[in-house]
Amino acid sequence: MGWDEDRTDQSSRRAPAARPLVATLVVLHGPRGVAEPRTVVLSPGETTIGRAAAPRTIQLEDARVSRRHALVEVSPRGAVLRDMASSHGTFVGSARIETPRVLADGDVIRTGDSFLLFRVRPLDAPDAPIAGLSGSAPAIAQLRSKIALVAPTDVxxxxxxxxxxxxxxxxxxxxxxxxxxxxxxxxxxxxxxxxxxxxxxxxxxxxxxxxxxxxxxxxxxxxxxxxxxxxxxxxxxxxxxxxxxxxxxxxxxxxxxxxxxxxxxxxxxxxxxxxxxxxxxxxxxxxxxxxxxxDVLLRTPALRERREDVLPLLARTLGPHAPPLDPDLVEALLLHGWPYNVRELIKIATELRVLGAGSATLDLSMIASRLGRRVDTGPLLAPSAIDEPTQVTAKADTRPPPREPEPEPRDAPSPEVVSALYREHEGNISRIARALGRSRRQVHRYLEAAGLRKKGDPDDET
Structure with a gap:
């Protein structure tokens, strides 16, 4: 079985053969951070998650992770996660697991201060590098491969x-x-x-x-x-x-x-x-x-379908000199519903960069009000059987799609944020507007409210 995918080419007479699916764990973040997600294909049988260097072990350099912290067993019944009496517990989403847990595609796993993602993905799926559409999630890779096929045509x-x-x-x-x-x-x-x-x-x-x-x-x-x-x-x-x-x-x-x-x-x-x-x-x-x-339909995936891309996208927006992320902030980012997708992530990164300037770490308290909306992980596919070694059969989610979010509230940034951006961008209205995602006229009003300019003052930009 494969995915019940969206229609991509009405002129096609025959659907392409479904690619076999494999179960994987993606290492997203640890105490030292992770520059890019690291994907480990899960073979049939048991794989340990822990601090010990041992065969069939996903080793995590994390002092809060036990030597044998958790165990993932892949079998014809799917993938099951067990906590191995670890010191600090194993969490799926925000819930600590006390009994074996069947994993679903998109589940976020926390062990100590390290985060992993269970992902069911096509084996050897095609991809094509495209500037501006970065990311390692299967959904964005699939989109890139379709763009590469469609672009040379005139449809x-x-x-x-x-x-x-x-x-x-x-x-x-x-x-x-x-x-x-x-x-x-x-x-x-x-x-x-x-x-x-x-x-x-x-x-x-x-x-x-x-x-x-x-x-x-x-x-x-x-x-x-x-x-x-x-x-x-x-x-x-x-x-x-x-x-x-x-x-x-x-x-x-x-x-x-x-x-x-x-x-x-x-x-x-x-x-x-x-x-x-x-x-x-x-x-x-x-x-x-x-x-x-x-002639051809393409679907852009929502950010909540691309959880392995959240932290790399945030890191690129924050810049290379940003302080490290506190683990609780990492968890909140990975479990957030992202109703406004990458546009929302850019706003959160802007606020973190401003409010976290000079801090040793970026922590959840800086943006807690923005990350209050969490969703259940594993929204798309759940492995139901493994027909052949390393291959996973997945069933499509039958739940109705989430409601379209209400229009994004246009809440004004605080005077502290406005003042910090004004200093960072040396009063350049256009750059401040881009950082906030607002119009120049709105920025003028924010600056007036913060006492940084008077109504009617001319722009100093050249």
């Missing part, structure tokens, strides 16, 4: 995924790995006023409306020979959907106020965080447009 691509999962990065990678030499033009369709959307997308002729003194090319013509990225396509009004469909089918645009069509050679990559299939059923999205946009 339209629909990218689906939660906010903050890197859908625009996927679109950029597709463009850069293609043979197209035109521009990559990114458009947030939900941000265009409906009354101006047609002229923005298709352009307008001189005199088409009041103030249109000259003709102006729309986004389609600006992306000629290149790629047009249409973000939040699910928010597009129905009347505009019909016009977009016609452009895709005829490969030509008619600017507002013009009468003659203009040929355009554009590849479209669209993205949404919503289910367009459901929108089609509700009548809020055209089925024929959905079919035209989704």
């Amino acid at each position: 339209n691509v629909l990218v689906i995924g939660e906010s903050g999962t890197g859908k625009e990065l996927v679109a950029q990678a597709i463009h850069e790995m293609s043979a197209r030499r035109g521009r990559f033009v990114a458009v947030n369709t939900s941000a265009i006023p409906e009354s101006l959307a047609e002229s923005h997308l298709f352009g307008h002729a001189a005199g088409a409306f009041t103030g249109a003194k000259t003709s102006h090319p729309g986004y389609f013509e600006q992306a000629a020979g290149g790629t047009l990225f249409l973000d939040e396509i699910g928010e597009m009004p129905l009347p505009l959907q019909a016009k977009l469909l016609r452009v895709i089918e005829e490969r030509a645009v008619v600017p507002v106020g013009a009468t003659q069509p203009r040929a355009v050679d554009v590849r479209i990559v669209a993205a949404t965080h919503r289910s367009l299939e459901s929108a089609v059923e509700r009548g809020t999205f055209r089925g024929d447009l959905f079919a035209r946009l989704s």
Whole structure:
């Protein structure tokens, strides 16, 4: 058995053969930290987790780990974790295990101050290095391999995924790995006023409306020979959907106020965080447009599906000179639900860098209010049997998907955070805005509230 994966190519007549799955333990973090996760494939039988150097042992250099701390047994019934009467206990998620525990894909294990992840992954799965889409989780590796297959073609691509999962990065990678030499033009369709959307997308002729003194090319013509990225396509009004469909089918645009069509050679990559299939059923999205946009579907995984990538991503954002992480902070980061994905991680890293400046360690108290939302680990797959040595059969999770998170609260940073960022970036508004993930106008208000500038003061940036 293999994964019941998302559809990736509607033109495929036959699904690819499922790759055998193997049970692994990923060493995520220890007292000395871990630069990159280390993956150990679990052979059938018993594997010890502990401090002792011994055969079939995952050795952890951790004074709080016992010599034989815990035992993982892989058998036809799955993978079972046992605590071996250790001094400080063995935890799965945040719960100490007192009896043998059947492990599920994605379970976070804590022994002493060391953290491991149980992962069921395809054996010898293909991968392709892509700048901007780093990570060792199977879900992101699978996405990279699909991008490498799709990019050289000219098919339209629909990218689906939660906010903050890197859908625009996927679109950029597709463009850069293609043979197209035109521009990559990114458009947030939900941000265009409906009354101006047609002229923005298709352009307008001189005199088409009041103030249109000259003709102006729309986004389609600006992306000629290149790629047009249409973000939040699910928010597009129905009347505009019909016009977009016609452009895709005829490969030509008619600017507002013009009468003659203009040929355009554009590849479209669209993205949404919503289910367009459901929108089609509700009548809020055209089925024929959905079919035209989704020659290939790609799904960007949520950060909670990539727990082995959380700490490396955080470390890169914090920088090489950041203090070490306290184990309780590590646990909270690994068990957090990450409703806003990588965007949320960047904000947490910014706050840690500011509040932890000069500290010996970064600890949970600095950001405890942000990490209050934990989820059960093991959300995707659970091993149910091992058909052959080292191969694991996994069943798909039948639970309903998590609800879409509510819009992220736009809570203002504290004056201390604002002041520290103001010093760090030497008053550069643009850099402060990028660090906070806010607009320059919001940053001006924060600086005024912190007494660092007066209303109406000019920018000092060059």
